[in-house]
Ligand code: HEC
């Protein structure tokens with residue numbers, strides 16, 4: 001009898017330990033828990049691209065990473081056909097978070113962050129957290145390119161496909177490649193630590209998950225911690241006679257912009273035949289054209305970009321106001337002028 005009681009008690013005890021272990025695991029929130037997983041658990045509609053992060057396959061994530069950074073990967077021991085001969089996704093997009101405050105798209109803060117974290121400063125928005133957005137190709141992209149970007153506005157897969165073909169000037173991804181890229185993007189989705197929650201907010205998340213308390217408020221709170229789309233305002237190039245020509249520019253910032261942005265594409269091994277470097281000849285050339293109404297002017301090229309031509313596909317994307325402010329443009333010109341002497 002006594003033995004039986006001990007056995008039952010022991011079983012109960014292990015049961016309790018087991019139960020609490022698993023229930024903890026079920027709702028445990030760590031720094032690395034994916035925000036999208038939490039939102040879906042709290043009842044937010046699942047986006048079409050949703051895969052719980054626990055279902056990711058390491059192999060597919062790796063294939064996705066290789067596709068976006070090198071344009072190819074291996075399947076069944078064979079290299080797949082290069083996605084684009086002209087670009088890889090990372091020529092224009094970072095893959096890491098690039099905004100220190102995820103509720104703002106602030107190019108000044110982004111430059112400081114890029115310097116600190118050794119990131120490029122690129123014309124297109126990062127894919128870090130792209131799975132946490134709800135619309136893609138926003139504002140002026142949809143205003144100006146209407147029917148072209150319409151299908152890409154509301155689904156991430158279409159946005160990726162549009163960019164693979166139009167932005168990268170390459171081929172569309174096939175089904176398994178798309179799955180790999182989406183899995184990789186899910187793997188770089190926002191994590192709890194990125195939202196910089198206060199202790200109370202973090203507790204609120206745990207209670208909402210565990211006890212179903214204040215789910216709606218918690219969803220709202222979490223969604224207020226990051227932008228669910230990447231804003232985009234197109235600017236016209238400043239008119240010739242209005243250009244301050246770097247008078248109010250910060251040379252140090254200009255140098256960083258030149259290095260972390262322009263040179264990444266225009267340096268010797270970059271995507272274009274139009275080479276830029278740090279020689280005084282180059283700076284004299286840029287300085288000479290800056291004040292004129294031509295594509296060779298930094299004022300014009302940054303706001304308008306160029307277009308892919310039949311015979312020459314590499315082109316330069318324009319910088320929106322959110323990706324390069326007018327002040328930063330002045331910084332860049334100030335640096336160019338200063339280096340042209
Ligand atoms: C030549 C530059 C360039 C290349 C290469 C490029 N993109 Fe883009 N991409 C852009 C621009 C410009 C946009 C417009 C919106 C933005 O990101 O600012 C964009 C938008 C996107 C968006 C929507 C982002 C949003 O939040 O609106 C996705 C997703 C995307 N690209 C994925 C890719 C993938 C995947 C590749 C590689 C297969 C790729 N891009 C290659 C320039 C490029």
Ligand code: HEC
Pocket residue numbers: 091092122123257258261262263264265266271272273274295296297298301302306314315316317
């Ligand atoms: C994503 C890659 C990329 C980035 C970033 C980039 N460019 Fe370009 N740029 C190009 C491509 C591609 C062309 C197309 C011209 C060519 O290859 O002949 C071009 C063209 C130009 C031209 C005009 C040349 C011509 O003959 O039409 C200038 C000037 C220029 N870029 C300056 C800059 C400056 C300044 C920056 C930094 C603010 C910059 N670029 C950033 C890719 C880029």
